[in-house]
Amino acid sequence: MALKIFNNPSSINAQRLLAANSERLAKSVERISSGVRINKASDDAAGLAVSEALRSDIRAMRQAMRNANDGISMINVTEGALNEQSSILIRLRELASQSSTGTVGSTERQTIQLEFNSLRNEVDRITESTTFNGQGLIDGALASGIAAANQVVLQIGINSNSNSQINLNEEMNLSAITSTALSIQNLSLTNIDAALTALAALNTAISSVAQGRGKVGAVQNRLTRTIANLSVTIENLQAAESSIRDADIAEEIAELTRNQILVQSATAMVGQANMIPQSILQLLA
Numbered sequence: 001m002a003l004k005i006f007n008n009p010s011s012i013n014a015q016r017l018l019a020a021n022s023e024r025l026a027k028s029v030e031r032i033s034s035g036v037r038i039n040k041a042s043d044d045a046a047g048l049a050v051s052e053a054l055r056s057d058i059r060a061m062r063q064a065m066r067n068a069n070d071g072i073s074m075i076n077v078t079e080g081a082l083n084e085q086s087s088i089l090i091r092l093r094e095l096a097s098q099s100s101t102g103t104v105g106s107t108e109r110q111t112i113q114l115e116f117n118s119l120r121n122e123v124d125r126i127t128e129s130t131t132f133n134g135q136g137l138i139d140g141a142l143a144s145g146i147a148a149a150n151q152v153v154l155q156i157g158i159n160s161n162s163n164s165q166i167n168l169n170e171e172m173n174l175s176a177i178t179s180t181a182l183s184i185q186n187l188s189l190t191n192i193d194a195a196l197t198a199l200a201a202l203n204t205a206i207s208s209v210a211q212g213r214g215k216v217g218a219v220q221n222r223l224t225r226t227i228a229n230l231s232v233t234i235e236n237l238q239a240a241e242s243s244i245r246d247a248d249i250a251e252e253i254a255e256l257t258r259n260q261i262l263v264q265s266a267t268a269m270v271g272q273a274n275m276i277p278q279s280i281l282q283l284l285a
Helices: 009-034 045-099 106-129 168-172 192-245 249-274 276-284
Strands: 153-155 165-167
Touching: 009 249, 045 106, 045 153, 045 192, 165 168, 165 192, 168 192, 249 276
Parallel strands: none
Antiparallel strands: 153 165
């Protein structure tokens, strides 16, 4: 090999290899310290695009799960109110049955009527006071006939179509649960005939409330299944996103060790190559 002073190809080559090895070493350190294989678009442009789309879907689905849980919370409040109203109606039916028997006198019927009126008023009070974050629940606000802008729609998916939504008004169609709607507002227990009429009306009212509770329970079960499905989907999407983006730490550590050795070797060779021109001085001795 010819000895040259102005240019040192061996040193230049060693420096180039040192720079390349140093860059690979820095990338290995970056991947191990961050835990991900793709830290910027240049690492894997296609993989980054796919993983970002998956990450977006995962975030949206997690919010959908929270929305569904909020829906269940709303339904729980609704169910609690309907349960209490059902208990009141059963007690009213008991009072009507008591008043319809001939062994009860007029004085006792008047006392029974006082309790009957008080409990009937409580049915209306529960209807008016049962809300969830300002949204009425059993006052007819969840009926299917109200304006679309006022209907309660749960976003339980990542898209804007109907498959990603549950309209509680359409699903439950829960009419107002009031004494007027149940046709018990004018019932009287002051005589046997009126008590028998009240007994028949209360049977119908109890059936109406039970039907409403059935609708509420059905939607609650649907939301529970929706949450379970979202949970499984999120798990699978997260696994897919991890396989694309996350670093294999064992592989990266092996690569780190390799690159450290190459950098150390290249550094030593740069030093050796820089000493080659000095051998010319021996020719001048």
